[in-house]
Amino acid sequence: MKADEELVIESGRAERQYWFDLWLYRELFQILAWRDLAVRYKQTVIGVAWALIRPLLLMFIFTLLFGRIAKLPSDGNTPYALMVFAAMLPWQFFSGALTESSNSLIQNTNLISKIYFPRLIIPAAAVITSLVDLLVSFVLMLGMMAFYNYWPDWHILFLPLFIALALAVAIGLGLWLCALNVEYRDFRYIVPFIVQVGLYVSPVGFSSSVVPEQWRLFYSLNPMVGVIDGFRWSVLRGEVQLYWPGLLFSIGLTLALCYSGIAYFRKMERTFADII
């Protein structure tokens, strides 16, 4: 803000320059994201390897359970393990981002009660660490593709779009949960539950083509279904057919989630310092 500009603090006044403020505080956003990354694996022995080990283990278990024991079909000719891992990428990202962002405000109580900045920065910065984890496990994905000698084609160019969709789902839901968490600490217990159940109700261990046709649209009520299908489609050479009605429905739902999440967050934001 320039020196001759005037700032008015008033009750109930919608801060007109909110988004401009957000831009002004971009360096704080960068540095908070960097802080979360820097401290993440401090005092751990294997460090970033944790970002690889967890999805890898889950992939083994799911491939064994759903592929070998339950003998569920894969998408086209894709190796089952690859299909599972292509879903594990967005799922790990989503669950990490949701957990981090919903706890982020409480973990930064000292900042919120002592310093002004657009509070949106905190949950947004928290999501960044998960994005980095996603990049790390993507490298692992490439390694697995080399192992199976199964390479992606032009479909992969659409991957950023689906990453953006995953980001939007995580932020939309994360904003709702972190704002609620400030007032009602119940959400500390609700979030792990969502993450745990979500792993089984999302098509991570199996292909969503297993779901009967008449239930597909209903299944898309879970916005992660569209995200995971999209990931598989773009990473695995489009071997799975995109279910367009479901995907569009997911996108619509995600946008609604994001919009309402931001609106609710901004409504609650001004009282955070009083009730946290």
Added chain:
Amino acid sequence: MVDWIIKVEHLAKRYRLRHQASRESYVTLREAMVERCQAVFRSPRSASPAKEDFWAIKDISFEVTKGEVVGIIGRNGAGKSTLLKILSRITAPTEGRVRLRGRVASLLEVGTGFHPELTGRENIFLNGAVLGMTKAEIRRKFDEIVAFSEIEKFLDTPVKRYSSGMYVRLAFAVAAHLEPEVLIVDEVLAVGDAEFQKKCLGKMHAVATAGRTVLFVSHNLQAVSLLCSRGILLRSGSLAHIGGVKETIDLYASTFAQGTDPHEQPDRRPGSGEYRYTRANPAREYFGGAEEKSIYFKIERRGNFLGKMWLSAFVVDASGTVLLQCDSRLVGALLGDFEQIAGQFRIRSPWLKPGSYRVDLFICATGMVDVWEGACTINISPILPYSVSVSEDGVKAGLVFADFTWETNDGAAGRKANLSSSREQIVELEKIS
């Protein structure tokens, strides 16, 4: 051309107090849902009995012009911190408005955002960004910050391995290099050792004289009078006085001496209130520095109370430093059930320097039963308790006097310093009281 940089108009802030069994500051979802359900069955006009409004500040208006250094004083709970929080946009006001011209940085705590796992170097950048500095700005001032903090050697050590002194020094060093148009500072000088405090005060003084606008809250009246040109006195949420710093401080000090402050009335004091002090007065108007100082008090029952209580007293000097804490548990005095008692609180040591001291009295149980700030004043006569008078530099340092001797083995030079009230030597001390 208007020359104000901060304009506060009819500012008020209301907090909702919750009187609920749960000690947690946050509510649980269950409580919120139960409350909602109850509200359905209650007539809409009867307000929820579980909530009570509390106006932390009400109807405050003032202006600050560019380059002014304003001290905000008032006792605990007068609304100083709430005012600062509104001005620094941490919390929104309930009524009224604030108009600000220029970049505001607030320093309500040193080391906000410090992360223990990160190194000193990393924390300088983190803390700087949190306080609103740009990366380029921090980089430019980095060497200065490090030099000021005196921790060059430990720059790449995680701050969790720092001593608390180093931590505070680093934190203050970052804050001291902020260059906003308006700086809001809350009680940050109350940390660190005396040497470093002096350095901080010097830095603050430099900031204040450099034409920056500063709002400064402190209990340290000496610091306020040194740094500020104007003073704002808050009393239970309202603006009691605004004017020159000297007159404001005098007015503040006099509320402790006269009966004009709300703590005088037992029912308006903080604490659960089952028992209240009804009277407290020193045995004499003036005590000699080395004399026993005694204070008579009376306590009355005001409600039902079960369990043990104890009494406590603070003796506070003119700068706001608590010199003595005298807890009756330390000397084995616990109180049970009674209607009314009268008693005497006696201090035998240390010797107090000339001046006047505020006495705060407390009745404590598991929580505070009565809190009476400024219950009475102890005045110490300007006659020094030593047998020989010296120039001022011989008695200037230190907070209290000691009963001491210097002895050497040839015997002749040994001289015992002891009480001698016959010497009428008045030493002018620079004390504000």
